[in-house]
Amino acid sequence: MKRSVFIFAALLAAGLVAGSATAATLVHNVSGYTMDGPEVVTFSALEFDDGKVTRLYSRESDARQSTATERIDGKGVTLLPGLIDAHGHITRHGRALASVDLVNVGSETAAVQRVADFLSAEPADGPWLWGRGWNQVLWPGKQFPTRQSLDDISADVAVVLRRVDGHAIWVNSRALEVAGIVDDTPDPPGGQIIRDEQGKATGVLIDNAMNLVLNAMPSDSDEQIAAYQARALRDLAANGLTSVHDAGVSAQHVRAYRSLLKAGEMPVRVYAMLAALDPANDTNLAAGPTVDAAHMLSVRSVKISADGALGSRGAALFEDYSDKPGHRGLLLLTDEELKHHMSRAVAAGFQVNTHAIGDLTNDRVLVNYEMLNQEEASRALRHRVEHAQILRPQDVSRFASAGLVASIQPTHATSDKNMAVDRLGEERLEAAYAWSTLLDSGAQLAGGSDFPVEFANPFYGLHAAVTRQSHDNQPEGGWFPGQKLSREASLSLFTQDAAFAAHQEKVIGRLLPGYYADFILVSDNYFDQPEDAIWKNRVLATFVAGRRVYSAEQE
Numbered sequence: 001m002k003r004s005v006f007i008f009a010a011l012l013a014a015g016l017v018a019g020s021a022t023a024a025t026l027v028h029n030v031s032g033y034t035m036d037g038p039e040v041v042t043f044s045a046l047e048f049d050d051g052k053v054t055r056l057y058s059r060e061s062d063a064r065q066s067t068a069t070e071r072i073d074g075k076g077v078t079l080l081p082g083l084i085d086a087h088g089h090i091t092r093h094g095r096a097l098a099s100v101d102l103v104n105v106g107s108e109t110a111a112v113q114r115v116a117d118f119l120s121a122e123p124a125d126g127p128w129l130w131g132r133g134w135n136q137v138l139w140p141g142k143q144f145p146t147r148q149s150l151d152d153i154s155a156d157v158a159v160v161l162r163r164v165d166g167h168a169i170w171v172n173s174r175a176l177e178v179a180g181i182v183d184d185t186p187d188p189p190g191g192q193i194i195r196d197e198q199g200k201a202t203g204v205l206i207d208n209a210m211n212l213v214l215n216a217m218p219s220d221s222d223e224q225i226a227a228y229q230a231r232a233l234r235d236l237a238a239n240g241l242t243s244v245h246d247a248g249v250s251a252q253h254v255r256a257y258r259s260l261l262k263a264g265e266m267p268v269r270v271y272a273m274l275a276a277l278d279p280a281n282d283t284n285l286a287a288g289p290t291v292d293a294a295h296m297l298s299v300r301s302v303k304i305s306a307d308g309a310l311g312s313r314g315a316a317l318f319e320d321y322s323d324k325p326g327h328r329g330l331l332l333l334t335d336e337e338l339k340h341h342m343s344r345a346v347a348a349g350f351q352v353n354t355h356a357i358g359d360l361t362n363d364r365v366l367v368n369y370e371m372l373n374q375e376e377a378s379r380a381l382r383h384r385v386e387h388a389q390i391l392r393p394q395d396v397s398r399f400a401s402a403g404l405v406a407s408i409q410p411t412h413a414t415s416d417k418n419m420a421v422d423r424l425g426e427e428r429l430e431a432a433y434a435w436s437t438l439l440d441s442g443a444q445l446a447g448g449s450d451f452p453v454e455f456a457n458p459f460y461g462l463h464a465a466v467t468r469q470s471h472d473n474q475p476e477g478g479w480f481p482g483q484k485l486s487r488e489a490s491l492s493l494f495t496q497d498a499a500f501a502a503h504q505e506k507v508i509g510r511l512l513p514g515y516y517a518d519f520i521l522v523s524d525n526y527f528d529q530p531e532d533a534i535w536k537n538r539v540l541a542t543f544v545a546g547r548r549v550y551s552a553e554q555e
């Protein structure tokens with residue numbers, strides 16, 4: 001810790017606080033790494049000009065040849081390509097940063113206490129209060145919570161608390177009342193109002209039933225959305241991310257991004273996937289794919305959600321849930337609807353990224369992609385399956401043969417491991433969270449976190465991919481250790497692979513001449529440090545196109 005503070009004082013003195021990159025800059029005295037396909041390239045100095053890498057120097061002595069006028073002495077720290085998260089939810093992350101955080105809370109009582117503390121410290125500025133991150137699986141008894149416990153602390157403010165996976169909300173009676181939910185309100189298609197023995201709504205709403213409440217909430221202004229996004233992007237830069245794929249944006253979100261881009265307030269690149277179900281996105285589809293000259297904002301893909309999540313038993317399975325006989329989850333779209341949304345996007349020249357968690361859903365999505373990709377023009381769009389989490393063993397090879405990207409989240413394996421055994425039993429785990437099996441099958445992968453469902457810190461993802469262990473090194477040897485990836489393959493997931501999945505492999509994801517100078521300086525050497533310490537790596541500074549967008553020193 002002291003060492004890096006010292007280094008940063010020196011870096012600042014050396015003129016690290018760069019504004020725009022107009023003169024050539026040399027970052028020297030670093031342990032530099034980049035992937036170049038399967039190879040790891042090492043270097044001790046990196047030169048960039050006008051936002052792009054101009055040269056790498058393998059030895060410090062060679063770097064003296066550089067004519068760069070700006071020089072940054074890295075004092076031996078590690079330099080990596082900027083990390084890319086191929087699947088996150090930026091606006092939700094910004095909102096999460098501005099609401100009650102219930103991640104890892106150990107009981108319903110503790111969650112209620114957290115909400116009460118938030119209300120007393122920061123009174124809700126409207127009639128609604130947001131929170132997120134609860135997970136009853138971590139609680140004694142593992143029961144869903146009820147509205148009554150929230151009613152005890154808030155009768156006037158409508159409290160809406162999203163489950164950690166985003167597929168359920170827990171609300172108080174006031175929220176049910178405002179939403180007009182009464183005892184005989186029917187379950188909407190694709191959703192469920194959880195009820196007690198008397199048939200009364202308990203305050204937990206699953207999947208499409210969440211909309212009954214969410215639609216009753218006042219909508220955010222474009223300015224509010226942009227403020228959430230800006231807050232999130234600053235946080236992502238601090239986590240060492242230089243580009244993020246936003247998995248499902250409304251037309252309003254796109255407007256907000258465009259306003260940030262225009263104002264020069266996007267510290268991190270965004271690859272936005274248009275939410276297929278927002279009718280207002282029709283205009284964005286009609287406009288065709290758009291990427292600005294500096295590659296800060298790409299709008300050339302569509303996000304479709306085909307099922308829910310495993311934790312809330314929304315993922316659609318071929319067979320019953322092991323811990324809930326008779327229940328197989330929910331497909332959110334009919335085959336016709338799936339086909340309709342996919343072909344509409346392809347006709348407009350957009351990549352299609354479909355959320356599929358359950359094995360049934362993955363099969364349905366693969367079938368549709370396989371049909372589309374008989375056309376070379378469709379295949380060239382590099383369609384993706386977001387999550388590709390639970391597969392039948394025979395379905396693994398279909399990704400490579402149909403030319404699809406499996407967009408995976410390594411931390412889901414380590415966060416879900418106990419719950420997944422409960423939901424699926426051991427047998428179905430053979431091809432679940434099977435990153436190595438997918439890679440060996442020749443599938444193109446991309447790595448992400450699914451923040452704010454998981455932490456945005458990409459070193460958590462690298463650690464999970466390499467070790468298949470939680471931060472306390474459980475289970476010993478790793479969870480399904482055959483699915484571990486090498487450090488090189490793991491870094492690829494979050495750099496060149498994620499770039500490929502966004503059609504950006506020629507501009508970002510590698511530090512080679514001609515690529516944008518998107519890089520990070522970190523506290524420890526990712527390639528040398530013990531495996532179990534990878535998640536502890538700290539970001540010291542983040543650069544996008546040669547511009548410093550984060551420095552630990554200034555926090």
Ligand SMILES: [Zn+2]
Binds near residue numbers: 087088089247450
């Ligand atoms: Zn997601």
